[in-house]
Amino acid sequence: MDREELAAFLRSRRERITPADVGLPAGRRRRTPGLRREEAAQLAYISTEYYTRLEQARAPRPSREVLAGLSRALRLSDTEREHLHHLAGAPPAPPLGPSREVRPGILHLLHRLPQAAAFVTSATQEVIAWNDLAAALMEDFSAVPRRDRNLVRRVFLGPNPDGRRLFGVSDADEFGRGAARQLRATAARYPDDPETTELVADLLAGSEEFARLWESHDVSARHALRKTFQHPLVGPVTVDCDALDITERDQRVVIYTATPGSPSEEALRLLSVIGTQRMDVPG
Structure with missing residues (x-):
């Protein structure tokens, strides 16, 4: 000290x-x-x-x-x-589990990107912050329980009430493979976190596909640079995908943007107006 x-x-x-x-x-x-x-x-x-x-x-x-x-x-x-x-002579103890607290500056960044769908994921692939366009493109995360905001859980276990696997994205299978590898690395970093342990147990019990991937012991993952969402209101939306790591909090900012002047850019612009309302449902 x-x-x-x-x-x-x-x-x-x-x-x-x-x-x-x-x-x-x-x-x-x-x-x-x-x-x-x-x-x-x-x-x-x-x-x-x-x-x-x-x-x-x-x-x-x-x-x-x-x-x-x-x-x-x-x-x-x-x-x-x-x-x-x-x-004080008391080095900080390592965190028990992945951080879910998003820095204020990152939250401000999300909402300063009106033409991009942007969100933040934790180390377990839980969506912990998002902007309005991400909610319109993917799902209104505020309307679902926290448990269902986890992308690994969604791709392997659902729920997908509209029948689209993981928001109708074109690389759902590839994402699932990468997410399983990342989750194995996350579980090693947070061996005493009960939420991470429970998530892995649920996936192993509920998905043979996940269990096969888990048994491979792979921890590296590639990320798609471009993907297409099949949106029920505006049709296909092709976006470029960029990810920024927030190393000190073990989080990631994911940003989806469309090519300027493309039909997908126009679709995103329309979604920014529509928001999360369901125009296909009467009343």
Whole structure:
């Protein structure tokens, strides 16, 4: 534990946060930049005395629970949170399971791509964020249970109420093979995550195809650069597929775009107007 560096780091992080940032009144007699020590302590759910001793380099090593509270109170980034743990002599423990928390900047990016269908998947291929056009092209993910947002589960086990396998995409079989390989690698990274374990067990029990792929022990996967969706309202939509890895959270941003001036671009433009409404259903 580096008490002096920890104290300086906490003080610098506290002084950069304004009361308004955390919903506190500024007050008139505020002689220190940023938060007061007692305010930081309150937000971290620790005593003011203990927090003061931390900033004075006189406190014993904080527990992981205290470090989590400090990270939350001081609004630390992932990199800053890891640095805090190392200064305290308690390197952050590896995550139990895949992260489902999407960075705000990535969420903003999704919605700044109005002409592209974009979504984020976790390490287990669960769709955890999406923009409106992705919902119109594939499915309104907000209308289905979280369990059914997992693409590996969908391709091998359904449900596919409209009879289209995995949203009518042309590479459903290829995607399934790649997804099975990726899931094996994910299961190795998160051996103690109950959700990942349950997902694999369900797939092995419910799909002979998945079981065969699982037994191959392959972990590498190729990704299609172009695919076609057979959409029930606008017909075939051919898109280019690009994927951006968010390494620190073990997530992936998938972006579908159509060739400019093509019928598929016009179909996406129409879908952006139609949205997720079902025009083929009366009423």
